[in-house]
Amino acid sequence: MVERAGAIDVHGLWKIFGPEERRLSAPPVDEPSAAFRARTGSTIAVRDLSFSIARGEVFVVMGLSGSGKSTLVRCLTRLIEPTFGELRLDGEDVRAMDERRLRELRRRTVSMVFQHFGLLPHRRVIENVAFGLEIRGEPKGERLRRAEEMLDLVGLSHVAASYPDQLSGGMQQRVGLARALAVDPEVMLFDEPFSALDPLIRRDMQAEVKRLHREQGRTMVFITHDLAEALKLGDRILVMREGAAVQLGTPAEIVGAPADDYVADFVRDVPRSHVLTLRWVMRPLAPGEPAGDGPAFSAETVIRDALPAAAASEAPLRVFEGGVVVGLVERGRILGLIAGAGEPAAGASESV
Amino acid sequence: MGVATAAAERARLGRPSRRLLLALLAGGAALLWVVFRGTGTLPHDEGSPVFSALNELRAWIDANRATNPVLVLLIDVVRGAIDLLVTTISDLLHAIGWPGVTLGMGALAYALAGRRIALIVLAGFLAFGVLGLWEESIDTLALTLASVVLSLLVGFPLGILAGRSDRFHAAILPVLDVMQIMPTFAYLAPLVLFFLIGPASAAIATAIYAIPTTIRITALGIRGVPETTIEAARSLGATPFQVLRRVQIPMARRTLVLAINQTMMMALAMVVITALISAPGLGASIITALQKVNVGSAFQAGLAIVIMAIVLDRLTAGAADRAEREDRSGRTRDEAARRRIVIGVLAVGLIAVLLSLLSGIGDDWPKALRFSFVKPVNDLSDWVKTSFYDLTTGLKDLVTYGLINPLQAVLVSAPVWLVIGTVAGLALLASSARAAVVAGSALLAVALLGLWEHAMITLASTLIAAAITLGAGLLLGIAAARSDRYAAAQRPFLDAAQTMPAFVYLLPALALFGPTRFTAIVAAFIYAAPSVIRLVEDGLRGVPAGVVEAATSSGTTPRQLLWKVQLPMSRASLLLAANQGIVLVLAMVVVGGLVGGGGLGYDVVAGFSQRTEFGKGLAAGIAIVLLGVMLDRVTQAAGARRDELHAAHGA
Numbered sequence A: 001m002v003e004r005a006g007a008i009d010v011h012g013l014w015k016i017f018g019p020e021e022r023r024l025s026a027p028p029v030d031e032p033s034a035a036f037r038a039r040t041g042s043t044i045a046v047r048d049l050s051f052s053i054a055r056g057e058v059f060v061v062m063g064l065s066g067s068g069k070s071t072l073v074r075c076l077t078r079l080i081e082p083t084f085g086e087l088r089l090d091g092e093d094v095r096a097m098d099e100r101r102l103r104e105l106r107r108r109t110v111s112m113v114f115q116h117f118g119l120l121p122h123r124r125v126i127e128n129v130a131f132g133l134e135i136r137g138e139p140k141g142e143r144l145r146r147a148e149e150m151l152d153l154v155g156l157s158h159v160a161a162s163y164p165d166q167l168s169g170g171m172q173q174r175v176g177l178a179r180a181l182a183v184d185p186e187v188m189l190f191d192e193p194f195s196a197l198d199p200l201i202r203r204d205m206q207a208e209v210k211r212l213h214r215e216q217g218r219t220m221v222f223i224t225h226d227l228a229e230a231l232k233l234g235d236r237i238l239v240m241r242e243g244a245a246v247q248l249g250t251p252a253e254i255v256g257a258p259a260d261d262y263v264a265d266f267v268r269d270v271p272r273s274h275v276l277t278l279r280w281v282m283r284p285l286a287p288g289e290p291a292g293d294g295p296a297f298s299a300e301t302v303i304r305d306a307l308p309a310a311a312a313s314e315a316p317l318r319v320f321e322g323g324v325v326v327g328l329v330e331r332g333r334i335l336g337l338i339a340g341a342g343e344p345a346a347g348a349s350e351s352v
Numbered sequence B: 001m002g003v004a005t006a007a008a009e010r011a012r013l014g015r016p017s018r019r020l021l022l023a024l025l026a027g028g029a030a031l032l033w034v035v036f037r038g039t040g041t042l043p044h045d046e047g048s049p050v051f052s053a054l055n056e057l058r059a060w061i062d063a064n065r066a067t068n069p070v071l072v073l074l075i076d077v078v079r080g081a082i083d084l085l086v087t088t089i090s091d092l093l094h095a096i097g098w099p100g101v102t103l104g105m106g107a108l109a110y111a112l113a114g115r116r117i118a119l120i121v122l123a124g125f126l127a128f129g130v131l132g133l134w135e136e137s138i139d140t141l142a143l144t145l146a147s148v149v150l151s152l153l154v155g156f157p158l159g160i161l162a163g164r165s166d167r168f169h170a171a172i173l174p175v176l177d178v179m180q181i182m183p184t185f186a187y188l189a190p191l192v193l194f195f196l197i198g199p200a201s202a203a204i205a206t207a208i209y210a211i212p213t214t215i216r217i218t219a220l221g222i223r224g225v226p227e228t229t230i231e232a233a234r235s236l237g238a239t240p241f242q243v244l245r246r247v248q249i250p251m252a253r254r255t256l257v258l259a260i261n262q263t264m265m266m267a268l269a270m271v272v273i274t275a276l277i278s279a280p281g282l283g284a285s286i287i288t289a290l291q292k293v294n295v296g297s298a299f300q301a302g303l304a305i306v307i308m309a310i311v312l313d314r315l316t317a318g319a320a321d322r323a324e325r326e327d328r329s330g331r332t333r334d335e336a337a338r339r340r341i342v343i344g345v346l347a348v349g350l351i352a353v354l355l356s357l358l359s360g361i362g363d364d365w366p367k368a369l370r371f372s373f374v375k376p377v378n379d380l381s382d383w384v385k386t387s388f389y390d391l392t393t394g395l396k397d398l399v400t401y402g403l404i405n406p407l408q409a410v411l412v413s414a415p416v417w418l419v420i421g422t423v424a425g426l427a428l429l430a431s432s433a434r435a436a437v438v439a440g441s442a443l444l445a446v447a448l449l450g451l452w453e454h455a456m457i458t459l460a461s462t463l464i465a466a467a468i469t470l471g472a473g474l475l476l477g478i479a480a481a482r483s484d485r486y487a488a489a490q491r492p493f494l495d496a497a498q499t500m501p502a503f504v505y506l507l508p509a510l511a512l513f514g515p516t517r518f519t520a521i522v523a524a525f526i527y528a529a530p531s532v533i534r535l536v537e538d539g540l541r542g543v544p545a546g547v548v549e550a551a552t553s554s555g556t557t558p559r560q561l562l563w564k565v566q567l568p569m570s571r572a573s574l575l576l577a578a579n580q581g582i583v584l585v586l587a588m589v590v591v592g593g594l595v596g597g598g599g600l601g602y603d604v605v606a607g608f609s610q611r612t613e614f615g616k617g618l619a620a621g622i623a624i625v626l627l628g629v630m631l632d633r634v635t636q637a638a639g640a641r642r643d644e645l646h647a648a649h650g651a
């Protein structure tokens, strides 16, 4: 994986929509969102968010409709102006940037893919892909060459001369993806890019994003309200409700240890054995305890993949990490987890 | 009956229904009229101090025109620049001459809108010559084009601003509303006051009339660009100007061309009216003919105006269609081939223009190729008038003696306070307290202007015309909503009626009824009915099919369906139809001052032609605006949907 810049630090971020925004001098930390709205008529769309995204990480933001996901992601490049809080990109203070620097940031460093594509219907596909380069004033030959490259990357070279409305939804979103890639950004923001697509195409597109991430290693912030998508793509997942963070953790943490009923509700239908690894169900080996001779697995093995072996073996599974046995997994624990009884022993997610 | 429902019933009875209040208001007003009639009236006073004050204002402006810096600026800079624009276009078209203009416009039409429309344009320009009105047509065309340029210069930037800024949009909408309910007649006099008679005043008046449309449609187009697309451009670091240049304007292209189309139609309609302040062209021919009651020669000029309207409409609408087709399907494969043909056609047109210019043929259309409708139409008009004398006179007398005269007598003999009170009460019941205050104040101002009696005469005609228009419009609208076949048959007539300049409506009325107040009412009916019919039909057809189906399935008769479902559910459209019908009727009743309509309209016309009457004419213009405001407010319940109508009612 290529090491790239693109770390994002957010601290105490607030966004308030409505007339109250300009009146406030400090965030209404003590007032619940509903009470605030009832009192002022203004909406707290993002409420006191803090998190850091590492370089090359895929950071997924999840939540129900209206929970403030789109607002959050737009605040990152100040397409929506945050009300309070700190915002840093590779250490540089985004909120202190002037218009010119901000445009520079959007032109070169951060690019975005939208749910409804936002393509220009009066331009050919290739010109759409080259649009970002045109905006930043690159010569025509150069930008068309680059756009062709990008179309190649997303497998659309054959429709370069078509107009967007001649393409299917999935193809249009590939154009949106190519347009965002064309400026060679360090960070890519996705606002529910695939929710307008049908399930099969969506799976293709998810694979596409995964592939691009594997090959290019860009930092990605990915908004979705589809849990399966979040689990498939995310290194970490931030769950939001009414603008505030409810939980931030790895997919396993979210599924294995939901922070509250809201998150639990989200993950209820996920087969946990498909997400959780053996680490989640193993019993740490007590010092001096014999490991036995059960089948051996790495700690990162997804439980589902260990099921046949567990079914066939009377002895507990041995869980290895760094070449040594760190724990044992008894069959009963796996069955208990699948049945949904009892919480797994280990793992508390990052508190937020 | 439960306690709760009984309480609700009492509460309902406690607040008398609006219908009851209206009946009380009508009854009370009638009673008061019987008791107080003839007292507290304001008979017309030629020597009103307002008139002389306005005359003095004019004298002062005339005296200081050369010295007062503001006036100098207006006259020298604004008037000078606009005059230059108009005369340049006009001189150029006249110098090119008829063969060049005809072929050049044909070539242009081919390039912009395709072969079919090029043929229409060619035929139209040939028709101007055949009618023997080439020179007048070119004058009208030049003034229209100059006014459109002016309107677009002002309207596009403001429309774009209104499209991009919610604040500016909210601020400018009420201004546009006021501009659009002002009867066109009203602002000619003040313009003349500042800019004198001439092309500049005519072009400015026309631009004032057309600009609201330009701004509205432009803003609509810019606002129609999806937010996501704009956001996508911003996310790529586009500057606001880049967003405008590369996203909003190209994506709104079709609507912007439509804005040009509508601006042009509005401009043409108004250019014809500016003949009242001595603008040359077809309007002048019509006015001369109208004043001589020469129906044939008015028809000749009217026909030329209609042809010009069709030519300009098809040309710009065709260009808009092409813009849309290109946006949708992308340029076709044989793009290059077509471009070569277009360039060829344009080259031929250019050569024709140059040859025609060098030959110096000018406006000299061959005499042998002319055809005049003057005599046949006059003969026809005379024949109709004599053959149907009983019918037309009967109808005219019926309405005049049966409706106009009695209503006029009531209004003129009623005490001023009673009229104002009744109107304010109506506004209160029909709309709101604020509407009542505005409507009452408007009438009070009319009284203060010294034009009460004339205003009541105009009001009487307007109310009668509005009643006829609304009644007939409702029936025809219902018919159209219930029968697709009838609607299809009626539509071309409505389309035609809505693209025609206002003066044209006077012609058939004049041909049938001669110069009377009734003529103005008929013209107003023809002018306003299409909008009313459209709105009624749209409203009824807008009732969701599901609701109609549910009612039908529970066994309603078509009649019950209409009365119990469709009419109540389309209440908003019906109210809007009433509001627009009345405002449009007023505008036309006033124009009827040209053909014996009397009242305020006549005062305005007299103000243009006689210097001593200037003050009264100007005051009458203001009084017309006030009447318009009053009528609009009283029927304002539907005002919120006015925008839609302006989109629907082209010219």
Ligand SMILES: Nc1ncnc2c1ncn2[C@@H]1O[C@H](COP(=O)(O)OP(=O)(O)OP(=O)(O)O)[C@@H](O)[C@H]1O
Binding pocket: A017, A018, A043, A044, A045, A063, A064, A065, A066, A067, A068, A069, A070, A071, A072, A225
């Ligand atoms: N421009 C705006 N003005 C006022 N309120 C807004 C604006 N944009 C968003 N909101 C409000 O802020 C809250 C968060 O909206 P946001 O669009 O960020 O939610 P979301 O999580 O992206 O929802 P969805 O899944 O439907 O896209 C909502 O209550 C919304 O109504």
Ligand SMILES: [Mg+2]
Binding pocket: A069, A070, A071, A191, A192
């Ligand atoms: Mg969203």
